[in-house]
Structures are given as structure tokens and as C-alpha cells.
Amino acid sequence: MxxxxxxxxxIQRVQDNSKAELNETITDSVDADERALPxxxxxxxxIWKDSNEAxxxxxxxxxFDHLQSDNNSTTASPSY
Structure with a gap:
């Protein structure tokens, strides 16, 4: 096996993509079906590994700011 x-x-699927193709891949995957998450x-x-500390x-x-904002909006108005 x-x-x-x-x-x-x-990585192999996107390795030879142009910047425009990479952008399209990311844009199409954001807010898409959960199969795109991996x-x-x-x-x-x-991106993380190739980024400096700043x-x-x-x-x-x-x-963090986004999660805190989402957390505050969900705790402020319960849906039940």
C-alpha cells in the first residue's frame, strides 16, 4: 500500500501555479465547502514558516482580533 x-x-497541485492562479485557488477556497480547509x-x-516574527x-x-470580535458578537446575542 x-x-x-x-x-x-x-503542494504539488499548486506548485507550478502563477500568482494569479494561486490567488484564484485561495479566493475560491475561502468560505467554500469544508473540503478546501486542508x-x-x-x-x-x-506562509507561516516563511514569515519573520513581525x-x-x-x-x-x-x-486574535477577529476571533475576539466573533466571540463578542456571539455572546452578546444568544440565538435561543
């Missing part, structure tokens, strides 16, 4: 490496398969995760991993901090701040 052959070992299936999802990470490598995703691919976005692999792409984020690449960029990582900026991404963390963006994520």
Missing part, C-alpha cells in the same frame, strides 16, 4: 501524503499532494491549512503553513505577530493579531 502506498503512503498518501496530503501535504505533498496539495489545502488552505497547508498554504497557511507555508509578520507572524501581525497574523496572530489579526486572527
Amino acid at each position: 502506498q503512503n498518501f501524503d496530503l501535504r505533498q499532494a496539495i 489545502g488552505l491549512g497547508v498554504l497557511f503553513e507555508i 509578520l507572524q505577530s501581525s497574523m496572530l493579531n489579526t486572527l
Whole structure:
């Protein structure tokens, strides 16, 4: 049985894409069906590993702020 490496398969699928094609892949995957999430995760991993501490901090701040904003809006108005 052959070992299936999802990470490598995703990288190989987009490796030769142009910037426009990468943008389209990301744009089409955002807010799409959950099957796109592993691919976005692999792409984020690449971005994270190739980012310096300042960029990582900026991404963390963006994520944290977004999650806090979502958390505040969901706790302020219960749906039951």
C-alpha cells in the first residue's frame, strides 16, 4: 500500500501555479465547502514558516482580533 501524503499532494497541485492562479485557488477556497480547509491549512503553513516574527505577530493579531470580535458578537446575542 502506498503512503498518501496530503501535504505533498496539495503542494504539488499548486506548485507550478502563477500568482494569479494561486490567488484564484485561495479566493475560491475561502468560505467554500469544508473540503478546501486542508489545502488552505497547508498554504497557511507555508506562509507561516516563511514569515519573520513581525509578520507572524501581525497574523496572530489579526486572527486574535477577529476571533475576539466573533466571540463578542456571539455572546452578546444568544440565538435561543
